[in-house]
Amino acid sequence: MIVDTADACDLMIDVDLEGVRSTTLNAVNVGDSLNVVMDPAGLSAICSTLDGGVLGALSAFPGIAQLMSCLRRGERYLVSVTAKGAGHCHVVGGRLTR
Incomplete structure (x- = not known):
């Protein structure tokens, strides 16, 4: 994760998800937004699908x-699925523009 020092909530997310739920994983594709x-x-x-599936x-x-603090303050973030496999999902994204 990269933080812009000018704005602590301007976070870039690039991470593998933990505790991936296989039912939801089967329903998402590379390129989908979460x-x-x-x-x-x-x-x-x-991370949840646009219809609310975790x-x-x-x-x-x-x-x-910092991400959790920003979420509590009402900041909104969107990521895209960049890779997925059995029990694995990688996402990249950041804060939605205001």
């Missing part, structure tokens, strides 16, 4: 604490 949101408990950042979590990478 929302980055807080999980319902507010404890982690997750694909996996963003965790254990530099910048996760």
Whole structure:
């Protein structure tokens, strides 16, 4: 993850998802867009399909604490699936423009 020092919420996300849900993974394709949101408990950042299906979590990478802080402040992020395989999904994206 790359952070623009001029704006701590201008994050670039480039990461493998954790805890990928196979049912949702089977329904997405490379190039599909995913929302980055807080999980319902507010404890982690997750990627969900545009219709709300949870694909996996963003965790254990530099910048996760800042990402979660920005999500709590109302910033919105969108990523695209760049690679997928059995139990694996890689995403790249960043903050939606204001």
